[in-house]
Amino acid sequence: MTAVVTPEEEQPSKPPPVEPPRPHPVRIVDDDDLRRSRLPVLVRWLLAYPHFIWLGLYALVAVIVATVNWIVTLVTGRSPQRMHRWLVRYLRYTVYVYSYVYLLASPYPPFHGGERSYPIDLTVEGSDPQRRLITAFRIVLAIPAFVLSWVLSQVLLVIAVISWFVAIAMGRIPRGMEQLGLYCLRYQAQTYAYLLVVTDRYPSTAGN
Numbered sequence: 001m002t003a004v005v006t007p008e009e010e011q012p013s014k015p016p017p018v019e020p021p022r023p024h025p026v027r028i029v030d031d032d033d034l035r036r037s038r039l040p041v042l043v044r045w046l047l048a049y050p051h052f053i054w055l056g057l058y059a060l061v062a063v064i065v066a067t068v069n070w071i072v073t074l075v076t077g078r079s080p081q082r083m084h085r086w087l088v089r090y091l092r093y094t095v096y097v098y099s100y101v102y103l104l105a106s107p108y109p110p111f112h113g114g115e116r117s118y119p120i121d122l123t124v125e126g127s128d129p130q131r132r133l134i135t136a137f138r139i140v141l142a143i144p145a146f147v148l149s150w151v152l153s154q155v156l157l158v159i160a161v162i163s164w165f166v167a168i169a170m171g172r173i174p175r176g177m178e179q180l181g182l183y184c185l186r187y188q189a190q191t192y193a194y195l196l197v198v199t200d201r202y203p204s205t206a207g208n
Contacts, residue, residue: 024204025125026193028095028186032105032119034175036167040108044101044164047108051097054111062090066196073197074135084127087196089113092122095189102160103167104181120182122189130200142195145203149191152184159184 040047069083079087093113099105099120110117134141159181163173190203 021206024190024206025128025199025201026091026186026190027123028182028189029121029123030119030178030182031121032178034172034178036103036106036172038168038171040106041103041164041167044103048097048101051100051109051111055094055097058090058093062087062196065090070135070138070197073130074132077132078129079127079197081127084198087193087198088122088124091124091189091193091196091198094192095120095122095185098156098185098188102156102181102185103163103173104178104185120185124193124198128199130197134200135197138195138197138200141202142191145191145194148205149188149203152187156181156184156188 065083065086069079069087072083073079090113092115093109093111096105096109096113096118099118100107100109105118105120107119115121115123159177163177163181166177167173187203187205190201193199194201194203
């Protein structure tokens with residue numbers, strides 16, 4: 001006796017849907033309008049000098065907080081909320097300063113890392129559980145990311161020099177140059193977030 005095969009049975013089963021990759025928890029938000037005032041651009045590094053001093057002092061405290069954060073996360077498997085928030089503010093402030101210095105934004109940055117305080121902002125997800133083994137060897141694991149981050153910092157410097165001449169001539173910078181600069185800055189922010197135990201997600205070359 002011949003079995004009857006229905007049309008539904010003849011169709012091959014569909015593969016399960018592939019979930020899109022999860023966005024990196026450390027992301028940059030760009031609300032810049034590309035316009036640059038020529039006079040501040042001309043003396044940008046001089047104007048940024050007070051921020052260099054403050055950022056250096058901020059970094060000294062960040063090293064201490066990050067060390068304690070590393071120990072606690074190694075023991076408990078999660079970064080404490082208060083330390084996580086403090087380190088996020090530090091990272092955000094560094095993004096504000098370097099966005100200004102490298103002509104990725106125009107306004108003078110605030111002396112704090114408050115959220116949504118600057119056209120180039122940094123958003124970081126909350127404190128998630130972190131794997132203890134990765135936390136224990138965080139510095140060693142971060143070495144390749146640091147090498148690439150250094151390379152991208154040189155690219156960012158070249159972009160800033162070219163942007164300086166373009167901004168002086170045109171009063172604005174091209175969108176493509178800004179996006180390439182933000183790509184470099186984003187990777188650097190993700191690298192430092194990884195090292196400071198803000199997240200155990202490795203820096204992504206795919207950006208956001």
